[in-house]
Amino acid sequence: MNRTFLALSFLATLSFVSPATSDPSHYTTLPNQEASLAIPQMTDVPIIPSFQEFLEEVYDDADLKQAGLDFNVFQRAATGYYNLKEQKKLNRSKDILTIVDFGKSSREKRFWVVDMKKNKVLYKSLVAHGQGSGNDMAVNFSNTVDSHMSSVGFYVTDEPYYGKHGLSLKLDGLDKGFNSNARGRAIVVHGADYVSDAFVKKHGRLGRSHGCPALPQDISAEVINLIKDGTCLYIDSPKANLQSAYLNPTKAIKTFESEIIAQQKVLLGK
Numbered sequence: 001m002n003r004t005f006l007a008l009s010f011l012a013t014l015s016f017v018s019p020a021t022s023d024p025s026h027y028t029t030l031p032n033q034e035a036s037l038a039i040p041q042m043t044d045v046p047i048i049p050s051f052q053e054f055l056e057e058v059y060d061d062a063d064l065k066q067a068g069l070d071f072n073v074f075q076r077a078a079t080g081y082y083n084l085k086e087q088k089k090l091n092r093s094k095d096i097l098t099i100v101d102f103g104k105s106s107r108e109k110r111f112w113v114v115d116m117k118k119n120k121v122l123y124k125s126l127v128a129h130g131q132g133s134g135n136d137m138a139v140n141f142s143n144t145v146d147s148h149m150s151s152v153g154f155y156v157t158d159e160p161y162y163g164k165h166g167l168s169l170k171l172d173g174l175d176k177g178f179n180s181n182a183r184g185r186a187i188v189v190h191g192a193d194y195v196s197d198a199f200v201k202k203h204g205r206l207g208r209s210h211g212c213p214a215l216p217q218d219i220s221a222e223v224i225n226l227i228k229d230g231t232c233l234y235i236d237s238p239k240a241n242l243q244s245a246y247l248n249p250t251k252a253i254k255t256f257e258s259e260i261i262a263q264q265k266v267l268l269g270k
Helices: 003-014 051-061 071-086 197-203 217-227 249-267
Strands: 096-101 111-115 120-125 153-163 166-173 188-192 214-216 232-236
Touching: 051 071, 051 249, 071 096, 071 153, 071 232, 071 249, 096 217, 111 217, 120 217, 153 188, 153 217, 166 217, 188 217, 214 217
Parallel strands: 096 232, 188 214
Antiparallel strands: 096 111, 111 120, 153 166, 153 232, 166 188
16 A cells, blocks of 8 residues: 555545535435435545554554564654655655664564655665664763764765775754754664674674664665765664654744645546
8 A cells, every 4th residue: 555545545544525514515315315315426625634643554554563673663754754745855766764763672583674655665674773872772872983883863864985993874964952863973874794694693682883874795886876965864772862853843833844744636637
């Protein structure tokens, strides 16, 4: 199910004329039924589902629970994603949201790339945290140069480049005090040989980076080429107490509503 289908479903189930109308032409009476059972006809007045309902639909449709992504983490990530879209900070040709949940053990897959248009998980993977953040669990976070800790918050991906880890991806941190020094700290997405099931089996946890969200080498290039050039990456942790303006749902809801209305207009041929 894609977003067009979701919009059609919402339109079909929610977009009805108010029962308070006195115009009988707005009603259809079922055969052999009393007029009191009249059903209102669909109209072209857009009725907007709640943002919560919409996110729950996307979460279920993309099987994100099955993929191991907690709904509350997804909700925070999606709120920021829509806020960044509202501020025109994302590439309009890409509907990609990348999520890292450092509330999980390094032994678990805690990295997801989600297609928000097709409601589909494109990648689910292991991902390393920084040496200074902890051993198996990331419990400490920093925005400070040479801390070797991971940084939580919202990022926008930039251009890829070749460095000591091969193909890598630059990130711009958007949350002041939490990840805004990402460029100065050289916090990037890259591949690493210490991010693998074999390393976990041998050491009981993943290896750790200098603060970068490091990926398995066999998928790092593919992921980088997919999420590069202006997509949203969100790193979450319950230990970090993130304070981000992008977690404010007000503008995110506004963007979401405008997209649903646009979808409904397309479906109605407007």
